[in-house]
Amino acid sequence: MKKILIFAVAAIILISSGVLNIFAEETIGAAQIPENATNLALECEAVCEIGDVDTYPEDNPSLENPAWFTAHNLTDGIHNTDIPTASIPTDLELSWYGASKKQDTDIYITIELDRLSDVYCVKLVPTAFLNGCSLPSSFTVNLSENGSDWVQIGEESGITENGGTLHTETFEYYTNMRAMYVMVHVTRASGVHDQNYYYSGIDEIEAWGVAVPKPTAAPTEEPVATEEPAATDEPAKTDEGDATAASVATEKSGENSGNNDEKKAGLSTPAIIGIIAGAVAVIAVICVVIALAKKKKK
Numbered sequence: 001m002k003k004i005l006i007f008a009v010a011a012i013i014l015i016s017s018g019v020l021n022i023f024a025e026e027t028i029g030a031a032q033i034p035e036n037a038t039n040l041a042l043e044c045e046a047v048c049e050i051g052d053v054d055t056y057p058e059d060n061p062s063l064e065n066p067a068w069f070t071a072h073n074l075t076d077g078i079h080n081t082d083i084p085t086a087s088i089p090t091d092l093e094l095s096w097y098g099a100s101k102k103q104d105t106d107i108y109i110t111i112e113l114d115r116l117s118d119v120y121c122v123k124l125v126p127t128a129f130l131n132g133c134s135l136p137s138s139f140t141v142n143l144s145e146n147g148s149d150w151v152q153i154g155e156e157s158g159i160t161e162n163g164g165t166l167h168t169e170t171f172e173y174y175t176n177m178r179a180m181y182v183m184v185h186v187t188r189a190s191g192v193h194d195q196n197y198y199y200s201g202i203d204e205i206e207a208w209g210v211a212v213p214k215p216t217a218a219p220t221e222e223p224v225a226t227e228e229p230a231a232t233d234e235p236a237k238t239d240e241g242d243a244t245a246a247s248v249a250t251e252k253s254g255e256n257s258g259n260n261d262e263k264k265a266g267l268s269t270p271a272i273i274g275i276i277a278g279a280v281a282v283i284a285v286i287c288v289v290i291a292l293a294k295k296k297k298k
């Protein structure tokens with residue numbers, strides 16, 4: 001009887017934690033994005049390169065002329081939805097545009113975020129130019145902590161193959177991982193083409209998440225301030241340096257404390273899972289003890 005009870009307790013613990021984990025995985029989506037999440041890719045540089053240059057020597061990873069198309073448009077925070085159909089002003093910044101000699105291509109668009117961050121969603125906005133018909137036909141969306149080891153979080157295949165498919169919706173790829181780099185790998189351009197090139201167009205790439213707080217500086221460095229008065233040659237510079245350092249330290253401190261508060265508000269699902277699983281285990285153990293006590297009385 002005792003063995004059966006122990007087995008039952010172990011089974012309850014395993015099943016409860018497993019079920020809760022499955023439930024947690026199913027909740028990945030728009031609802032998991034914390035309220036304090038922002039577009040971390042905003043105004044970060046988007047670097048566009050051809051991967052296999054030997055195979056695609058004539059492909060252009062980013063048209064920078066005319067001004068309508070630049071890599072900067074990918075992270076400028078502007079979604080151009082109202083584009084004149086008659087004549088487009090030459091200074092209207094539309095989107096990013098890549099040009100490939102053949103429809104197959106090997107374009108990497110990499111965005112380095114300002115800080116290591118917890119990323120919850122990467123959004124890709126098609127360009128309203130040609131109503132999104134030039135969205136790359138096949139591409140993957142990837143994240144990385146170090147810029148070398150990548151995790152694929154999304155993929156599309158053959159979505160604009162004939163160049164006549166409209167795409168006005170935003171593509172959203174949900175995840176829950178720590179990253180500093182976002183990369184879109186275009187492997188096939190849209191069917192939109194002219195005599196020379198097949199084209200790929202994207203208006204905006206966004207990475208929604210929360211930056212990881214920087215570690216706070218060790219407080220043992222303060223005694224350095226007591227040594228500085230000895231240097232009487234340049235008192236003005238010393239004062240300025242102290243003021244600057246103090247200002248920076250205050251800003252960082254405030255930033256960190258703010259992020260810590262944000263972190264507490266956002267860490268919900270794993271903590272709740274742990275608490276519930278622990279509570280189930282405790283209740284199960286109490287039941288066993290009571291059962292054994294009753295058995296002894298009998």
Ligand SMILES: [Ca+2]
Pocket residue numbers: 073074075076077078079080094095203204
């Ligand atoms: Ca844009």
